[in-house]
Amino acid sequence: MRVCTIVGARPQFIKAAVVSRELREVGEEVLVHTGQHYDEEMSDVFFDELGIPEPDYNLGVQSGPHGRQTAKMIAEIEPVVEEEDPDVMLLYGDTNSTLAGAIVGSKCDMAVAHVEAGLRSYNRDMPEEINRVLTDHASDCCFAPSESAVETLADEGITDGVYLTGDVMYDSVLAVRERVADSSSVLDDLGVSEDEFVLATVHRQSNTDDPENLEAILDALEDVSEPIVFPAHPRTVDRLEEYDLRERADEVFELVEPLGYLDFVRLMDAAERIVTDSGGVQKEAFFLETPCVTLREETEWVETVEADWNELVGTDTDAIRDALEREEWPDDTPNPYGDGEASRRIAEILQERVADVEPEAEV
Ligand code: UD1
Ligand code: UDP
Structure with missing residues (x-):
């Protein structure tokens, strides 16, 4: 073959x-x-x-x-x-x-x-x-x-x-999760502690290419008391600069280069919660039992929402804030994948x- x-x-x-x-x-x-x-x-x-x-x-x-x-x-x-x-x-x-x-x-x-x-x-x-x-x-x-x-x-x-x-992403997470818990130094490198930070990613065209949406996301993240790690897709960096939002972004979160997969899995596993518009990250958050707040109105990964590990909030600032403050998340995870x-x-x-x-x- x-x-x-x-x-x-x-x-x-x-x-x-x-x-x-x-x-x-x-x-x-x-x-x-x-x-x-x-x-x-x-x-x-x-x-x-x-x-x-x-x-x-x-x-x-x-x-x-x-x-x-x-x-x-x-x-x-x-x-x-x-x-x-x-x-x-x-x-x-x-x-x-x-x-x-x-x-x-x-x-x-x-x-x-x-x-x-x-x-x-x-x-x-x-x-x-x-x-x-x-x-x-x-x-x-x-x-x-x-x-x-x-x-x-x-x-x-x-x-x-x-x-x-x-x-296949489930296969992938299972293959590396244990390994990166021992081998990755990303938490120390970024100066964050397990369960005491939020991990955020934004790269979806509907969010990055609309300054209002980007600002609404920044407004919501500004109120988060924990440190926020934001490994930025190059498209997002370009748009933040184009819309004169880069300085503000640097005040709201720790903007870092995109990370390798192994360090990124370690961060997803260790984060208190994740805010994202990524398809893959929603799913990986679910596999790793990290609560996920999704900056979209809908998702193709419906099982993550049905299981209540993923909350869809779009770019409404209050909805993002509320979801980030939510205390109760499920105790168990079904296995639909x-x-x-x-x-x-x-x-x-x-x-x-x-x-x-x-x-x-x-x-
Ligand atoms: C693409 C996919 C998206 C996927 C994402 C994964 C499409 C339509 N979109 O979106 O579904 O979620 O990849 O990350 O295929 N750029 C760089 N360096 C790079 C790559 C991109 O600077 O190595 C910048 C360029 O300015 C480019 C912009 O990012 O114009 C967008 O890149 P592109 O591959 O067109 O789309 P993504 O947003 O990455
Ligand atoms: N990812 C990564 N480093 C990062 C951000 C994401 O390795 O800094 C991984 C993440 O674990 C997932 C995949 O990239 O496996 C998701 O890619 P992305 O969010 O760019 O695209 P999408 O899944 O939305 O198509």
């Missing part, structure tokens, strides 16, 4: 790390980095610390308007596929890199497989929502992280090639599909 994996953005490196390890046990992988993320701390750090093999191709596409960025990726991925002749195009999540891979894969002679299939926010203003819907509908194999994702796909008429695998074996399952299913054996795991 020959698999062409497309990655390009930070969360995709983290997801691909666990799956690549399993894939390479059973077949060959051609790893393609679109170059969507390119700063050392948004890309290289993950390859180094998670032992991801050097990409076979780095397409160097970098940033740009959505259409042009996606089009460049498509134009660069197609010749790679012609050269490498893979059996499967493997895609992760919902970025422009995912969509570009789905378009090339579905127009060439190979199976398209999507990890994190069946997630919906039902907010079509979100660029990621379009990427998710189109990718699922272009895919031959949909790897769903939860029962509700399987149901969502069925509601859209996608029932063939759907596999309930569990969530599998058993930590999603990556192994995905590799096995792909191998069976390519060998033309009906995989047993199909739902």
Whole structure:
């Protein structure tokens, strides 16, 4: 089996790390980095610390308007596929890199497989929502992280090639959580103590590209009495500077460079609570049983909200403040995202599909 994996953005490196390890046990992988993320701390750090093999191709596409960025990726991925002749195009999540891979894969002679299939926010203003819907509908194999994702796909008429695998980010957190508790020095480095700080991240287009929303978030965070650690996505730093909010931000929180995954997991685990608009961070907070306040009106990770570990507050300053002051959070955590074996399952299913054996795991 020959698999062409497309990655390009930070969360995709983290997801691909666990799956690549399993894939390479059973077949060959051609790893393609679109170059969507390119700063050392948004890309290289993950390859180094998670032992991801050097990409076979780095397409160097970098940033740009959505259409042009996606089009460049498509134009660069197609010749790679012609050269490498893979059996499967493997895609992760919902970025422009995912969509570009789905378009090339579905127009060439190979199976398209999507990890994190069946997630919906039902907010079509979100660029990621379009990427998710189109990718699922272009895919031959949909790897769903939860029962509700399987149901969502069925509601859209996608029932063939759907596999309930569990969530690969759960596999990843389980693999590193214990290790980083001993090995990471990030709490000392940042001068914070376990359970005595708030961890915040903001990078969603609807928040960063609207000065009112950014200010509303700053207003709410200003009232937090604990120290706030804010590892900032480069997009957020750019916008804070553009809107003359950088100085204010520096008064409200400790703005640091984006962190590597291992230190970031340690911070998520140790934080008293997390404030974020990230998809992945909401889920990881849930796995680590750290209460999460989400700066969005809706989420595709509905189980985290149903379990009451995640509160959706949008960018309403009072709602953010109230959620941050909330004392009571659940005592226990259900387990809707599998058993930590999603990556192994995905590799096995792909191998069976390519060998033309009906995989047993199909739902
Ligand atoms: C992208 C994904 C988003 C995902 C996020 C993960 C899309 C549409 N969005 O958003 O779903 O949650 O990645 O982090 O695919 N930049 C740098 N250096 C970098 C990367 C980006 O400076 O290495 C800056 C550039 O100014 C760029 C901006 O960040 O214009 C946005 O980058 P882009 O990759 O387009 O989108 P993200 O916001 O990172
Ligand atoms: N992450 C990280 N360092 C950081 C911020 C996030 O390693 O400074 C990890 C985080 O643990 C998660 C992933 O990056 O696995 C989430 O990426 P991001 O929030 O950029 O994207 P999203 O999940 O919203 O697509």
